[in-house]
Amino acid sequence: MSDIFREVQEDVRRERMEKLWKAYGKYVIALLILCLVGLGAWQLWQRHQKSEGEKASLAFTAAQRITNPQQAASAFADMTANAPSGYKELARLSEANAMYAAGQRKDAIDLYKQIADKNNGTVGAVARLRAAWGMADNASRDDLAKLLAPLDRPGSAWRELAEEVLAYADYRALDLKASAARYAALEKDPAAPDALRSRARAMAAFLGNGGAVTYGTVPPDAVPAAGLTPMDKAAAADKAAADKAPAAPAK
Numbered sequence: 001m002s003d004i005f006r007e008v009q010e011d012v013r014r015e016r017m018e019k020l021w022k023a024y025g026k027y028v029i030a031l032l033i034l035c036l037v038g039l040g041a042w043q044l045w046q047r048h049q050k051s052e053g054e055k056a057s058l059a060f061t062a063a064q065r066i067t068n069p070q071q072a073a074s075a076f077a078d079m080t081a082n083a084p085s086g087y088k089e090l091a092r093l094s095e096a097n098a099m100y101a102a103g104q105r106k107d108a109i110d111l112y113k114q115i116a117d118k119n120n121g122t123v124g125a126v127a128r129l130r131a132a133w134g135m136a137d138n139a140s141r142d143d144l145a146k147l148l149a150p151l152d153r154p155g156s157a158w159r160e161l162a163e164e165v166l167a168y169a170d171y172r173a174l175d176l177k178a179s180a181a182r183y184a185a186l187e188k189d190p191a192a193p194d195a196l197r198s199r200a201r202a203m204a205a206f207l208g209n210g211g212a213v214t215y216g217t218v219p220p221d222a223v224p225a226a227g228l229t230p231m232d233k234a235a236a237a238d239k240a241a242a243d244k245a246p247a248a249p250a251k
Helices: 002-064 069-082 085-101 105-118 122-135 141-148 159-172 176-188 194-208 230-244
Strands: none
Touching: 002 069, 002 085, 069 085, 085 105, 085 122, 105 122, 122 141, 122 159, 141 159, 159 176, 159 194, 176 194
């Protein structure tokens, strides 16, 4: 009896499967086809991205080898049109670097600022710092502080580098006390890179030893008056020799 019941159950199960297949089989087939097509498209896209990345890498390397800054800037600018996003950001930053090296400081600083405004990552931080250093000798201290505000905050990995720019800005503004304090703090900051701490130590010593104080100018050498006679010149020479001679000891 158990065999008969088992056969009946199998027949019922088979009949249900046939009904389900007739009702939904075409959808299952369509779904499988879509999965296969999607997998193929994804693989093609991956190959395309790899190919584009390799092309961008070769173009970026070639642009880096150009020694003429203006030509290098043009090559990096061409890359920004079609390069993948990662290389596009690096190309824009390299373009700004080349422009700065070519003497196009204002345009380079403007491009640095554009990159910094659009990128919150490492590329944007580097662009912001380079813009600040490019402005450091001419911009006001307030403008530099505003530009560096996103980096000069607790927990920022870029804070010490931003503080170095502000310390230099204080020096340029002749706020020597504030500048010396910032450099001294950077020298002792364990989070600061070793090279930065060395620079800060040197600047702190420079300011501490009065290196930023102006003591006046050296007067120019006296110019002999025209038309002196040989006797006058001899008398002047005798006077100069007498002035240089040591004084006689007191009796």
